[in-house]
Amino acid sequence: MSYTGLYQSQHLRTACSNCSVSELCLPFGLTGPxxxxxxxxxxxxxxxxxxxxxxxxxxxxxxxxAVRIGSFKTNVISVNGREQVTGFQMPGELLGLDAISTEIHGCNAFALEDSEVCPIHFAHLEKLAGELPSLQHNLNKILSREIVRDHDMLMTLGNMNSEERLAAFLLNLSQRLSMRGYSPTHFLLKMRREEIGSYLGLRLETICRSIAHLRDRGLVEISGRDVEIHNLKGLNQLVAGCHRLRLG
Amino acid sequence: MSYTGLYQSQHLRTACSNCSVSELCLPFGLTGPxxxxxxxxxxxxxxxxxxxxxxxxxxxxxxxxAVRIGSFKTNVISVNGREQVTGFQMPGELLGLDAISTEIHGCNAFALEDSEVCPIHFAHLEKLAGELPSLQHNLNKILSREIVRDHDMLMTLGNMNSEERLAAFLLNLSQRLSMRGYSPTHFLLKMRREEIGSYLGLRLETICRSIAHLRDRGLVEISGRDVEIHNLKGLNQLVAGCHRLRLG
DNA sequence: CGTGTGTTTGATGAATTTCAAAGCAGGTGG
DNA sequence: CCACCTGCTTTGAAATTCATCAAACACACG
Incomplete structure (x- = not known):
């Protein structure tokens, strides 16, 4: 069996397995002409x-x-050789935003599976943004959204225990997949336990044990890379108290 | 004794205690006309x-x-009432970048001391950026730099123990202060232990103990809010192995 | 001089890491 | 087609780090 889909086995596919050009424009918030x-x-x-x-x-x-097909991880390697995964990217998401500050990439981006991307020449993008205010506005928003995401991650690392972190991670994947039309409750992980652990500030063994705990509670069934969420609501309750309080 | 300066007692002041308008323009990378x-x-x-x-x-x-005088913390409060400090800002630094994505502030900003800020009307800024390509370019850079900073923070939380986190925190303050002309080795903390702890993903007691450890090693002398770094090199060595490996 | 807030230190326990070993799965070559 | 590697995952036991609870202390302020 081969997968052209991402985080999703072929027979479960309920939506497009890749992104058209106009879908790639979605993050830029553009419509029409x-x-x-x-x-x-x-x-x-x-x-x-x-x-x-x-x-x-x-x-x-x-x-x-822009990721078209497949998925990526971004990571930073420290002097002592340890990997810190800073993010996972799936179709329709953008890579390289952190490089704008220095015009040099500050991290590595590796394909987690055979993948396909569309390069967006940055100098051209900036030039075009100068002519299209709405494009510029949306580029600002994209960058800002990345900052918000990172703040949420800081919250995860600062306030949650291992089980809650894993639950938050699975819910995040679920939500991003469902936005793209995939099943929110059944998908395939493209990364190793060690990479999940690095991302969540935990060791790979702790990830295994947390998976076992969530399974024991009847919330999920995870065998290898195959994830089945049995109780989305229960997972949400687990992390609810740790989430951002929304006012206004 | 009263402080008009920030992170720095009056008698130690070696540079301006507040930021002029042209200094506030520095983050935008603008010069001349x-x-x-x-x-x-x-x-x-x-x-x-x-x-x-x-x-x-x-x-x-x-x-x-733009912070002109004083200092701030930004935080997020979770449903269960826990505070997550997402950053500390000192003079010359910008507040509110994360709100661009939704046009609603996603966190709180509190003054850590009597402070003064310059508001920069965002709609006007975007309009002006549309006319000044270099301003737009620098706005992109500022946003991107914030992302890089957050990634460094993820690395800190993911890979360092309590002592290393505190050392990294002190070095970060030291570096930002020295950039503004203040002493890199003697300054005042404007935040409580609890706030440092929240920022570093640790409890306030752990901060106290980590301070004691650094003192025992002869690296720093911290009494109350007053910080004296005795061995900047030693502190750097402590966290060196955990830092980003730079290639190219 | 008392009061309240913030800091320090100690004792204990819980959560996570570390070390170790076994199990599983997918790919390769015989 | 099977056997064997290799890399990844799972589980166990021991060690370590950090959080929690508790109490004393320091300091600023009215």
């Missing part, structure tokens, strides 16, 4: 084989990348 | 008393704020 402007930037596409780098720390920023 | 354009946006200034909020979660985004 403006898409055609952005279209001009999203002309190329290329494949990245599993475990190969899309870019590496220190590479100059040429393009941002 | 362009500053005069930005000047038009930075016209007001107002004071925020210690412990009062500059803005709160749920407030609509009207302005970003």
């Amino acid at each position: 403006e898409i055609q402007q952005l279209d001009k930037l999203i002309v190329q596409r290329f494949k990245v084989k599993k475990n190969l780098a899309l870019y590496r720390t220190g590479d100059p920023l040429r393009s941002l990348y | 362009e500053i005069q354009q930005l000047d038009k946006l930075i016209v007001q200034r107002f004071k925020v008393k210690k412990n009062l909020a500059l803005y709160r979660t749920g407030d609509p985004l009207r302005s970003l704020y």
Whole structure:
């Protein structure tokens, strides 16, 4: 069995397994005729084989990348050789935003499976943004949203125990997949336990044990990379108290 | 004794205790005549008393704020009432970047001491950025730099023990202060132990004990809020192995 | 000089890491 | 097609770190 889909086995596929150009424009919040402007930037596409780098720390920023097919992880390697995973990206999401500050990539991006991306030449994007206020506005929003996401992650690492972190992680994947039309309750993990652990600030053994705990509570069934969420509500309750209090 | 300075007692002051308008333009990377354009946006200034909020979660985004005098913390309160400090801001730094995504503030900003800020009306800033490509470019960079900072923080929380986290925190303050012309080795903390703990994902008692450990190693002398770094090199070595490996 | 807030230190217990070993799955070559 | 590797996952037992609970202390302020 082979997967062209992502985080989702073929027979479960309920939506497109890849992203069209106009879908790639979605993060930029563009509609109608403006898409055609952005279209001009999203002309190329290329494949990245599993475990190969899309870019590496220190590479100059040429393009941002929109994931079309597959999935990626971004990580930073410390002097003493430890990996810190800073994020996982799936189709329709952007890679490389952190490089804008220095115009040099500050992390590595590796394909977790055979994948395909569309490069978006950054200098051209900025030029186009200068002409299209709504594009500029949305670029600001995209960058800001990334900051919000990171703050949520800080909250996860600062306030949650291992079981809650794993639950929050699974719910996050579930939500992002359902946004793209996939099943929110049944999907495949493309990363190893060790990578999940790095992302969540835990050791891989702790991830295994937390999986076992969630299983014992009857909330999920996870065998290998295959995830089945039995009780979405229960998972949500587990992390509810740790979430951002929304006012206004 | 009263402090108009920030993180720095009066008698130690070696640089300006507040930021002029042109200094506030520094984060935007502008020089020469362009500053005069930005000047038009930075016209007001107002004071925020210690412990009062500059803005709160749920407030609509009207302005970003440049800290002129004093210091702030940003935090998020979770449903179960726990505080997560997401950052500390000192003069010359910007507040409110995370609100751009939703146009609603996603966190609270509190003054840690009597402070003064310059509001930068965001709609006007975006409009001006549309006319000044270099301003737009720098706004992108500022947002991206915030993402990089957050990634470094994820690394701190994911890979370091309590002592290393505290050392990294002190070095970070030291570096930001020295950039502004203050002593990198002698300064005052404006936040409580509990707030440092929240920021570093530790309890306040653990902060106290980590302080004691660093003192026992002869690296620092901290009594109350007064910090004296005796061995900057030693502190750096402590966290060196956990830092980003730079290639290229 | 008392009161309240913030800090320090100690004793204990819980959660997570570390070390170790066994089990499983997928891919490769005989 | 099977056997064997190799890399990944799971589980157990011991060690460690950090959180929790508790109490004393320090300091600023009215």
